[in-house]
Amino acid sequence: MSFTGAQVNAQIFARPADALEIVPGLIVTQHSGEGHANLYFLRGFNLDHGTDLAIFVDGMPINMRTHAHGQGYADLNFLIPELIKSIDVKKGPYFADEGDFSSVGAIHINLLDSFDGQLAKATLGSFNYLRYLGIGHTKVGEGELLVAGEVGRYDGPWVQPDAAFKLNGLVRYSQGAPQNGFSVTGMAYANRWTATDQVPLRAVSSGEIGLFGTLDPSDGGVASRFSLSGRWARTEAGGATKVDFFAIKTSLDLWGNFTYFLNDPVYGDQTRQHDDRVVTGVNASHRIRSEFGGIPSETEFGIQTRLDVVDLGLTNTVRRQFLSTVRNDKVWEGSVGVYAETTLFWNDWFKTNFGWRGDLYSASVDAIGNPNNSGAPTAFVASPKTSFIFGPFEKTEFFLNLGTGFHSNDARGVTITEAPTNPAEKLPASPFLVRTEGAEIGFRTKAIQGMNSSVSLFILDSASEILFAGDVGTTVPSRPSRRIGVEATHDYRPFSWLDLEANVAYTYSRFRGYDTDQAEVFAALDGYPAAQIGNAPGNFIPGAPALIASAGFTVGEQTGWFGGLRYRYFGARPLTEDNAFRSPALGVLNANVGYRFDNGWQIRLDGFNLTDSRSDQISFAYGSFLKSDSLFNACFPASGAPTAPSAVCANGVMDRVLHPAEPLAVRLTIAGQF
Secondary structure, three states: OEEEHHHHHHOOOOOHHHHHHHOOOOEEEOOOOOOOOOEEEEOOEEOOOOOOEEEEEOOEEOEEOOOOOOOOEEOOOOOOHHHEEEEEEEEOOOOOOOOOOOOOEEEEEEEOOOOOOOEEEEEEEOOOEEEEEEEEEEEEOOEEEEEEEEEEEEOOOOOOOOOEEEEEEEEEEEEEEOOEEEEEEEEEEEEEEEOOOOEEHHHHHOOOOOOOOOOOOOOEEEEEEEEEEEEEEEEEOOEEEEEEEEEEEEEEEEEEOOOEOOOOOOOOOOEEEEEEEEEEEEEEEEEEEEEEOOEEEEEEEEEEEEEEEEEEEEEEEEOOEEEEEEEEEEEEEEEEEEEEEEEEEEEOOEEEEEEEEEEEEEEEEEEEOOHHHOEOOEEEEEEEEEEEEEEEEOOEEEEEEEEEEEEEOOHHHHHOOEEOOEEEEEOOOOOOEEEEEEEEEEEEEOOOOOEEEEEEEEEEEEOOOOEEEOOOOEEEOOOOEEEEEEEEEEEEEEEOOEEEEEEEEEEEEEEOOOOHHHHHHHHHOOOOHHHHOOOOOOOEOOOOOOEEEEEEEEEEOOOEEEEEEEEEEEOOOEOOOOOOOEOOOEEEEEEEEEEEOOOOEEEEEEEEOOOOOOOEEEEEEEEEEOOOOHHHHHHOOOOOOOOOOHHHHHHOEEEEEEEEOOOOEEEEEEEEEO
16 A cells, blocks of 8 residues: 555645554544654554554654653654655555564655755744745756755644744755665754643543643653665666665653652652664665566565664653652664565466564663663564465455564563562563464455555454553553454545545454453452542453544645545544543544645645544543542641552542643645745
């Protein structure tokens, strides 16, 4: 499945990562400021910041391993959508050239090598939104030089403005074509912001804060990213060779307070998560065309390497000022993946693909201050895959995919033995690599002139959804899970000036087995319903969406009037294992209208959340404390001993915690291409 840059930029999106919502069934949302990585939902998975969705930009991995905030943290705020050449999408663990984080899907964003002329673009909008973009292109010697720069600012609708300020730039030199040529690209990005994180519903309902208010106005972050990458490719009659390399330097300081006064009744629970890393790697592949026993075939061999060198820190803070250290770590994490896959073309209507990949991981964790949490784990996983494709029959193709995949866990969770805040509390370690298994059957058709349609039925099992919780510095294990779902996508272009699309995905998601540990927690909270509700054992997967749908249209030619309308539906989700807390559904209607002049100039008006929906942009449910909670006083009395059990005080008051959908907003863009 592929989309052109023109298709991507015809969409209506508010943030760079929202461009990925061109992928059918994918929801991209946000819970914490304009520099924070987005949250992703696909095929019944709450992918957090990218745990099982692999994202690449020009071959560079965006998902960060052993990250201070969350495993697989994929920050796309450096992306300039106007530079997208194409987006290639794969879903499921069925592709031998896709490794870590790709069990649910892989998205490859390919950037332009050249640009037609020069571009100057300015956008202003609601809530002090400003964006200026310039793109320049010229011939240099036998190649092309592409330069782009971006400046952005945004406050948002929040009582405490985001005051987000972003600088972004790219320089790229290329020669030849993607199949026969090379390119070298440098990128630089910096961002700072104040964040209004998710807030408890009870604080809004009581009037303690407004819907767009905050309980800690000093939350926010500072992020930067610098990269140098290159690509070389050669295609000949008998095959093709491609080599990519990358060197990435990223840093992130993230201040957040998600439990308010649960752990510290005096100063509050704000933490600073610090991540400073260098990522390097080389990927190489070679594809050959030949015959296997007289049967035409294509075979690809590849090797993928990556090394992360990371400084990690988690500290307690108040108004961004240091209070105490939770843990500091220095981590080296490297991997080598090798793969091979062969496609056999048995006849005009049947082909098969057999693939295998092996991944070797090794890490060194130096837990500064607590050597008992240090270690040097290694792990290997083999992932076989196969596909059967029948057709086309009357422009219709049927497929069956089978395969296994994996995702890596935070290396600190693999070596951990003691709770960072209480060495007397012993903790179980996580497996380094977690296996997934999937199967999919479906069809793709172009039987109707101008229409592309596909329907697929899939099942995906995960051996464990263990994650490292960067907010507290410990592992959070969970049980095996299973998801069974169906996706249907339709894109219809009856005329050159009209494109219609409609997509729907439904997934049944459940944990497997019985959660004995959660049953013990539930029993320990007996007699305190404010803490106990939502803690009963169950098989619902928190945050797993059942129904995701979208529909819309775009109209327009190369010049003249153009516009579009798109509705996105994000269905209600369980927020706890027992389904006691659920998120509301969210429906958002966006639209745009504009005019392209013959001289290369255009004007465009975008409207977001036209119905002014007041639902949640994202929801969670967990325990926390506000000083206004009656249970807070029982756990932290002004004098004397607590009157509530320690388990209750450690859990806090259960509540739905939400980040509201941003209200109706408009943005006006004027651009000139010359």
